[in-house]
Amino acid sequence: MYKCILPIKNQLTRTGAVPIFTEGLYELAEGIYSWMVPNGSWGESNHGLITGRTESILIDTAWDVTLTKTLIKRLDPIINSKPINKVINTHGDGDHCWGNQLFADREIIASRATQQNMYHVKPEILQKVKKVSEVVQHIPISRCKHFGQWFTHMLSSYDYRDVTITPATTTFEREMTIQGDPHELVLYEMQSSHTDGDTLIYLPKEEILFSGDILFIQGTPVLWAGTADNWIDALKRIIELNPKTIVPGHGYFTDTEGVKALIDYWQFVDHELKQQFLKGVTSVEAANLVALSADFKKRGYHKWDAAERIVTSSMTLYKHWSNAPPSKPSTYKQLKMFSEQAELSVRLKAAS
Numbered sequence: 001m002y003k004c005i006l007p008i009k010n011q012l013t014r015t016g017a018v019p020i021f022t023e024g025l026y027e028l029a030e031g032i033y034s035w036m037v038p039n040g041s042w043g044e045s046n047h048g049l050i051t052g053r054t055e056s057i058l059i060d061t062a063w064d065v066t067l068t069k070t071l072i073k074r075l076d077p078i079i080n081s082k083p084i085n086k087v088i089n090t091h092g093d094g095d096h097c098w099g100n101q102l103f104a105d106r107e108i109i110a111s112r113a114t115q116q117n118m119y120h121v122k123p124e125i126l127q128k129v130k131k132v133s134e135v136v137q138h139i140p141i142s143r144c145k146h147f148g149q150w151f152t153h154m155l156s157s158y159d160y161r162d163v164t165i166t167p168a169t170t171t172f173e174r175e176m177t178i179q180g181d182p183h184e185l186v187l188y189e190m191q192s193s194h195t196d197g198d199t200l201i202y203l204p205k206e207e208i209l210f211s212g213d214i215l216f217i218q219g220t221p222v223l224w225a226g227t228a229d230n231w232i233d234a235l236k237r238i239i240e241l242n243p244k245t246i247v248p249g250h251g252y253f254t255d256t257e258g259v260k261a262l263i264d265y266w267q268f269v270d271h272e273l274k275q276q277f278l279k280g281v282t283s284v285e286a287a288n289l290v291a292l293s294a295d296f297k298k299r300g301y302h303k304w305d306a307a308e309r310i311v312t313s314s315m316t317l318y319k320h321w322s323n324a325p326p327s328k329p330s331t332y333k334q335l336k337m338f339s340e341q342a343e344l345s346v347r348l349k350a351a352s
Contacts, residue, residue, distance in 0.1 A: 006077070013039050045096055047062070055084070058086070060088070061087065061102070107170055111187075193234055198212055211249060215250075216248060218304055220309045235263050272286075291347075306345075
């Protein structure tokens with residue numbers, strides 16, 4: 001159904017898996033493209049390209065400068081005569097905006113919350129974690145080894161040394177329409193869920209939607225900021241729009257059935273974690289109990305990429321249920337959280 005017009009034939013993905021779809025540029029309609037990155041794991045995020053008569057709009061940059069430069073080079077057959085003059089960031093995670101500096105002289109558009117959220121992780125910290133992990137993975141202490149292996153698996157293909165966080169120059173709240181030539185784009189800001197300020201990008205005439213990380217396909221979603229209820233509302237908004245083509249933030253193209261699958265995930269996980277919360281079980285223990293349960297396995301969620309992300313989602317939900325004041329976790333707390341994810345990843349592999 002979707003034809004890849006500029007394929008890149010890689011034997012392995014950035015995280016070392018066998019590709020389940022072809023990386024490359026897919027033409028969705030006249031002047032509308034997506035660059036799809038298999039298999040949708042850490043940093044394997046998709047991009048959009050909307051071309052007009054004389055210029056183009058890029059949806060999301062990559063997790064580092066080198067990858068973004070490579071993307072631009074590969075898009076050259078399309079953008080050579082229609083240069084990119086606008087960038088839209090669907091949210092503030094680095095794998096969707098850490099190539100923005102290459103477009104610092106052009107308009108960069110995002111929700112106001114996304115603009116503020118672009119500073120929540122420092123690239124220099126992530127670069128240090130990458131280097132430390134490469135050493136720690138060889139320490140013969142299980143928790144150190146697991147932490148190092150997990151982070152090395154995640155970060156080995158990326159280089160953050162040259163990243164300069166470059167925020168949006170144009171911001172909006174709730175909704176914004178970009179009248180292109182000839183394509184109209186409508187940007188919808190969602191309530192806090194995956195991050196603060198997640199944005200859906202919809203082309204109503206062509207019925208094509210770029211979801212950003214509101215959608216992970218065959219990958220486990222993660223709540224960095226908001227609630228499962230807010231995320232479900234965002235997914236229901238996609239169903240209301242009823243697009244014919246959906247480009248997720250991670251993973252392959254989907255339709256409303258893929259959206260419904262994510263609704264089912266959040267309804268299940270939210271309910272199960274809430275039961276543990278009411279029993280006084282800690283957030284980490286709750287995540288492990290749910291992820292290693294028979295029901296989780298029966299639903300096939302253990303097969304989704306990075307199922308251990310439920311640890312982060314559990315911690316975020318517990319904060320909301322406890323009415324804790326909004327705050328960004330310290331670097332130490334973030335690393336502790338990722339260490340718990342690494343441990344659950346090992347347990348999930350042992351149980352499969």
